[in-house]
Amino acid sequence: MGASKTPRNEDFPVASLFLAPHVRQDVSDFYKIARAGDDVADASDLSADEKIRQLDDLRAGFRAVPGGIGPLSDLWAGFERDAQGWTPPDMAALVDQCRLTAAPVARYLLDRHGERSFAYPAGEALAIALQLLNHISDRSADEAAGRRRLPARISSAEVLGEALIWLEQARPLPRLLLTSRLRRQAAMTWTVARIHAARLAAGRKRPGLGAWLSGLWAGLRPLERMPLPRSSFALAIASLKGEQRRGLQALYGYCRALDDLADGEASGDLMPTVRALTALEFGVWQEPLSADLAWASARFNLSMADLRAVLDGVAMDEGAPIQAPDEATFALYCDRVAGAVGRLTLAILGTPHPRLASTLGRALQRVNILRDLAEDADRDRLYLPDSLLARHDIPPIPAEALAHPAMAAAAQEFADEAEQEMILADAWIAALPDPTARRPLRLMLAAYRLLLPEIMAQLPTPGVKLRRRDKLKLLMLAHTP
Incomplete structure (x- = not known):
């Protein structure tokens, strides 16, 4: 037949x-x-x-x-x-x-x-x-x-x-x-x-x-590219090609979506993401995780522990407002919302380096905290550690701390610590053998090093952004071998 x-x-x-x-x-x-x-x-x-x-x-x-x-x-x-x-x-x-x-x-x-x-x-x-x-x-x-x-x-x-x-x-x-x-x-x-x-x-x-x-x-036809985020990381992501670019965009989208849940006017429900991460760990993809994140998790063998850590960091924001955390809580928070992201980023770039990930993540998170001092105070949050505030006799109450005359000095000390961590991270980035990995990391770091003085000059004005001349510097750096 x-x-x-x-x-x-x-x-x-x-x-x-x-x-x-x-x-x-x-x-x-x-x-x-x-x-x-x-x-x-x-x-x-x-x-x-x-x-x-x-x-x-x-x-x-x-x-x-x-x-x-x-x-x-x-x-x-x-x-x-x-x-x-x-x-x-x-x-x-x-x-x-x-x-x-x-x-x-x-x-x-x-x-x-x-x-x-x-x-x-x-x-x-x-x-x-x-x-x-x-x-x-x-x-x-x-x-x-x-x-x-x-x-x-x-x-x-x-x-x-x-x-x-x-x-x-x-x-x-x-x-x-x-x-x-x-x-x-x-x-x-x-x-x-x-x-x-x-x-x-x-x-x-x-x-x-x-x-x-x-x-x-x-x-x-190649897969349709996701739009670049309007953030300090846009140029770093744009410096990559192919699978690494797609992977980093998927990771950024995951973090951005969680961040929006934490910072929205109404508290978001994290449980769908918790369930989706659990499902992904057992080989099942479901929303709200993007298909691109599921793909990236397999393509780059992303750590489920680190993906969960980012979620746990957001959950800390979703709970009682963080106000003047002790050093252990501050370190845990930074590791979850920034260090874990750094480790996932380096996995996508093919250059695992736990110390670089932790140091760079913590430094960038310090800059974020300084930039968002006023917005966080409006949400009854204050991420500056209690030990820093105590050294300057600043009360651990967001609105009062922001108006305190010693806040500028405390913020400068916090910024100096961020700068020292950036110097250390810069040395480790320079030692990486793969130029493809060095370029986006240098751009991330450079964007925040240029942003920090602007934040300090306008503290506590919210929404500080890079000046046009600083953006040009980053653009030139993006084309430097």
């Missing part, structure tokens, strides 16, 4: 040239056996018993396909249902059948490329959407041949609506994938599916050449 379809006449890409040659061959072999099983299940000239017997014989063929045994049981369970003429009674049963007959293909592709399990849900969602679209396209032919893939009482328009829901769930897939070739295949497939769905809604059964050309362009 000849195959009813080949990779060349499928509505969606099966083993495109985006895949590596050896993987492409494995996927083609997997496809041939899966297609043969599907054709046996659909054969109109075979009894149900004979179909089951032939399916059992075909199952042995998967032993020759690398990684093929894993998804076999679900796939064959779906084929056996089809062989017995089973018709899904409702939408939930239809989706379950698609999960059996399509999701195993997605799992095979992901496993064959060594992808992480957090990409499974989006990959399986895409496979389910494709299968639903196939059933809509083939409904007339299937029913003419005596096969009923779709529930009789559910219209094709309703099935299309369900397919679009699954397609939307699959949208993050390219951003979750570690393998660039598979990412390109996923982008191509998703784009073809989206256009195919629109054409089905217009009464056209096939995707058309335009869909394939658009899919090819989507696969060739």
Whole structure:
């Protein structure tokens, strides 16, 4: 019995040239056996018993396909249902059948490329959407041949609506994938599916050449870049390229989102992020974590302890307002909100250096504290340590401390400590062997060294920013080897 379809006449890409040659061959072999099983299940000239017997014989063929045994049981369970003429009674049963007959293909592709399990849900969602679209396209032919893939009482328009829901769930897939070739295949497939769905809604059964050309362009096009943050770190992030830039932007986005929760007018709920981090630790991605952060955590082996530490630092802000902490609490807070970020940054840059991360993070956090003295006081916060305030006889009450005549001297002492930490961090940065890592770290440090005098000159004015001439200095530094 000849195959009813080949990779060349499928509505969606099966083993495109985006895949590596050896993987492409494995996927083609997997496809041939899966297609043969599907054709046996659909054969109109075979009894149900004979179909089951032939399916059992075909199952042995998967032993020759690398990684093929894993998804076999679900796939064959779906084929056996089809062989017995089973018709899904409702939408939930239809989706379950698609999960059996399509999701195993997605799992095979992901496993064959060594992808992480957090990409499974989006990959399986895409496979389910494709299968639903196939059933809509083939409904007339299937029913003419005596096969009923779709529930009789559910219209094709309703099935299309369900397919679009699954397609939307699959949208993050390219951003979750570690393998660039598979990412390109996923982008191509998703784009073809989206256009195919629109054409089905217009009464056209096939995707058309335009869909394939658009899919090819989507696969060739790099991932859309996230916008650079409007912050002192923007130039440092912009100095990087490729995966490191994407990783650092994902980390910054995570920190920024948490910071916004802590500083918003109404306290934010940190529990969704707590649950998402726990899930990610067990290989599951979910919002509010971005797909890019999930990708970065796997690509750069980011420490879950440090990602949690950042969250714990924000939780300290979410609790009772911090006011004149003791030295131990101040050190813990700085390590969580800055030192952990430094360690994660250096992991992305490929140069782990715990002492540099801690020192640089603490120095930059001191500058942040000085810059935000007035804003923090409005929130009843005061991050300057109690020992510093005691040396200057300043009361540990935010509003009173800010108005105290000795505050300028205390702030200068705090700034001097930040400067000493910056000098030490600068020496360690200069000793790093990788210039790609040195440049963004130098830019981060330089931005804060230029900002600190401005803050001290205008203390306690909030919202101090770099002057234009300082921005030009940073721009020149960004282009210095």
